Structures are given as structure tokens and as C-alpha cells.
Amino acid sequence: MTTLVPRSWYAGPIFGWPVILACFVGMFATIGPLIYAVYGLFVIELEAEFGWSRKDMALALTIYSLVNAAANPLCGLLIDRFGVRRVLIPSLALAGFLLCATGMLVSELWHLILGLSLISIGGIATNSISFTRTITAWFDRRRGLIIGIASAATGVGVAVFPKLTQQVIAAFDWRAGFIFLGLVFLVFLIPVVSLLMRNDPADVGLKPDGAGAGTGEQTATLPNDEGLTVMEALRTKAFWLLLISIGLATFGLWGLLPHLVPLLVDRGWTVEDAAWATFAFGISMAVSRVVVGYVIDQLFAPAVGAVTFMLSAIGFAMIAYGGIGWPVIVGAVLLGIGIGAEFDLLAYLVGRYFGLRAFATIYALIFIGFLSGTSFGPLALGWTFELTGSYDAFLPVLIAFSVIAAILFMALGPYDQYRARFTGATTEPAAAPAAE
Numbered sequence: 001m002t003t004l005v006p007r008s009w010y011a012g013p014i015f016g017w018p019v020i021l022a023c024f025v026g027m028f029a030t031i032g033p034l035i036y037a038v039y040g041l042f043v044i045e046l047e048a049e050f051g052w053s054r055k056d057m058a059l060a061l062t063i064y065s066l067v068n069a070a071a072n073p074l075c076g077l078l079i080d081r082f083g084v085r086r087v088l089i090p091s092l093a094l095a096g097f098l099l100c101a102t103g104m105l106v107s108e109l110w111h112l113i114l115g116l117s118l119i120s121i122g123g124i125a126t127n128s129i130s131f132t133r134t135i136t137a138w139f140d141r142r143r144g145l146i147i148g149i150a151s152a153a154t155g156v157g158v159a160v161f162p163k164l165t166q167q168v169i170a171a172f173d174w175r176a177g178f179i180f181l182g183l184v185f186l187v188f189l190i191p192v193v194s195l196l197m198r199n200d201p202a203d204v205g206l207k208p209d210g211a212g213a214g215t216g217e218q219t220a221t222l223p224n225d226e227g228l229t230v231m232e233a234l235r236t237k238a239f240w241l242l243l244i245s246i247g248l249a250t251f252g253l254w255g256l257l258p259h260l261v262p263l264l265v266d267r268g269w270t271v272e273d274a275a276w277a278t279f280a281f282g283i284s285m286a287v288s289r290v291v292v293g294y295v296i297d298q299l300f301a302p303a304v305g306a307v308t309f310m311l312s313a314i315g316f317a318m319i320a321y322g323g324i325g326w327p328v329i330v331g332a333v334l335l336g337i338g339i340g341a342e343f344d345l346l347a348y349l350v351g352r353y354f355g356l357r358a359f360a361t362i363y364a365l366i367f368i369g370f371l372s373g374t375s376f377g378p379l380a381l382g383w384t385f386e387l388t389g390s391y392d393a394f395l396p397v398l399i400a401f402s403v404i405a406a407i408l409f410m411a412l413g414p415y416d417q418y419r420a421r422f423t424g425a426t427t428e429p430a431a432a433p434a435a436e
Contacts, residue, residue, distance in 0.1 A: 011206060016146075018198075022134075023135060024149065025153065025193065026193050027157075028153035029184050029189055030126055031095050032065075032371075036374065036378075037157070037257065037278065038161055039057075040257075040258050040278075041165055044262065045174035054262065054385055056109055058258075058378045058379050058383070059113075059379060059382070060112050062375045063113055064116035064117060064119070064375075065120070066375045068120040068124065068127070069368045071121050072124060072364040073361065075127075077361055079125070079130060083200075084125075084130045087130065088126065088193065088197070089193065091122060091126050091130075092125075096183070096185030096186035097186070098122050099179070100179045100182035103182070104175060106175075135147050137199065138200070138201050140208050140209055141297075143348060144295075144297040144344060145294045149289075149293065155282050155283065155286025155287070156283075158281065158286075158336075159283045162261075162279065164180070227356050230365070236354075238413065239362070241409070242369070242412070243368065243369035245309075246366065251377040251398070252397075252401050253342070254377055255374070255381055255398065256381065256398065257335075258378050259391060260274070261277075277329055277332045282336060283333075284336030284337050292345070301352070302412040302413075304345070306406040307406075309409065310402070311337055311338060313402035313406070314334055316399045317331070317395075338402070345409075346367070350362055
């Protein structure tokens, strides 16, 4: 592959750093978390200008997520067939143009629903699937840490974008807020990702982890044609446990996020102060992704996931019963830890349990559980508000879902159980990777 970036940059001194940087920049504004993080700001503005109900605007977000869920498996198939770059870069451009168009054209509720649906389809490859597939191909020994570093950018984005978008809306209007987000894709993300992103280390004459680059070092990474097929993955317990547990966790975590600002405003907070709670949420999410990424390289990842989802349950309880004081901020931090962990865990565990042969497609199918949670969680909270005038009645359900997700994670079992069954590989008894 002809590239403006020399091979030596990818080889060292930090192996693959241009790819890490490209993934970090790309995940800074991955479309799903970005929309969820800023949507509460637009809800308040649209409610004031058009009189649309929060229930109806939550429905728009649910449709957005359902469209995303439907498109995600096709995106995975395209990435497995054509590679990340050929799918990702056009998707970044479409997401940018559609965000700008939504800001300029929306005047009816159905315009908002259509705009979000088109953004969901056009920006489908800007979600985590593209970046986690790339990292999984480039890294094995420190895969969890690299996923954590790159995906920490999403937490930074969740922390930063509500504040920036709120300032743009305050200075201009909500339409300018959408246009601002679109320009981030067009002016910032596309140049960086186009210049630095490479599908596979073989594209620049390297091997995963830099193995063999004059050191004789070997890597345990599976080649791209090894691992389970989609049909084989569908016959495993781990596939269904991951799908259900991630769906339950995201129902609460991402269901509450777009309602967090309105919930706090209803309790008497100003919009500016409520945005600080979202900021705390995002910062803890970013820190969690790096820390959890490092820890799952050392410890059994399902156990780490169970702990983080139990922390999420505590966070929901603090928001539910913490009134308007510091417990709400602490609760937001704990929820940020949960959201930060789930991306690391999903990408890491798909690679460990199922290999690389159909990684993007299997990841996309399990991601349907994630998107189902993000679809129906906001809607359930919106309906609760419409029926009761408050979000509080539904928060105990979110506590229970987080606890169930933690229990299901503990039932996943050792990483190599299915690889031995379907590829004939030798099963190793260790349930967790050895610390280096």
C-alpha cells in the first residue's frame, strides 16, 4: 500500500503508534456515543422551540439505535470483505454531511427522526467496530491496553462535546450545534484517519506486535483466517451470554445518559451545572477505558466486567436516591466506569473467544445487544417521565439489570474453550492471560 507515512513510523519506537493515534482520534467522535452524549442538550432546545414531548424525542433516539442495529451486521460483513479503510472513510464523510444537513433542515419531528436515521446508516462504520477490528489485527500481547487507550477517546469526547456543543448552542442556536458536530467529522477526523489508519500490519510489511522485526520475537495472535466462523460462534454459550449481558448493561447506562441533563434540570440544576455531571461521567469513562484495558491483559476479563457492572448498579442507586448533592456526581462517575469498561470488554472478549476470521461480523452481531439496550433504554425512561413526571420510578430497574449483567459475565468460562472445539487447537488450562 502506498502511503505518505513511512513504514518506520509504524515499526517504532512505539510499535503501531500511528494506528493507535488514528483509532484514538476516530473514537473521540464515534457517532453513537457522540449523539447520546449531546442529545439531552438538543432535547431541551427542541422542546422549547417546537413543543415536542420528551417521549417523542426519546422515540426518535430509539429509532436511531434500531436502524443502527439493523445496519451493523452489514457493516461487519463489509469490513471483513473490503477492510476497514474502504468502509470507514466514506462513512466519516457521510456522517459529517448528514449532521450538517440535519441542523439546517429540521423543522418537524419526522425530520428529526429521518435525519437521525440517515446519520445512523451513513455513519455506521464510525462506531467502535472499525477501530477495535484494526487494533485486534495489530496487537495481541497488550491488546486490552491498546483498546483501552484508543477507546478512552470516546470518554474524552463524551466529556468535552456536551460542553463545547452547549457553548455553540448558547452563542448561536441548536442548529449551529448540529453543524459544529458535522464539521468535526469533515475537517478533523477524515484527514487524520485517512493519513494514519492501516487495516493490518502486513499492509506496511510488519507482523502483529512487531514480531520478527529484527528481534526473532513471536506473537500468539491468530492469523486473519483463523478462528470461528459466524455459524460456529452462534452455537456457543459465550456468544449469547455476551449479547444478553451487554444488552442489559447498556439499557441502563446508555438509556440514562441522554436523559441525565433533563433529569438534573428537573431537580433544580442549571443546564450548565448538569453538563458538569456529564463531564464527570465522560472523564471517568475515559480513565476507566485505559485502566480496564490494562487490567484485562493481566486478569480474567469476565471477572473484571462483573465488578464494573456491580459498580454501575451502585451508581444508579446513588443517582436514584442521592437528591441533588455530591452523591449524584459520584453516581455519574461510577456509571462512566461501567460504560468505559463495556467497550473494552466486548472488543477484547470477541477476539479472545472467537478469533479474527469473522471478527467484525461476530462483533457486529453481539453489538446488536448493545444497540438494543441503547434503543429501548432511552425510550423506557422517556415513557416513565411522560407517565409519572419523573425518571425516578424506573431507576431501580436499571439497578437490577446491572446486577444481572454482572452475574452473566461470571458464567462466560475460559477463553479457549471454543477455539479448541472448532479449529482443533490445543486447549490450554489457564482461564486468564499470564501477567508479563
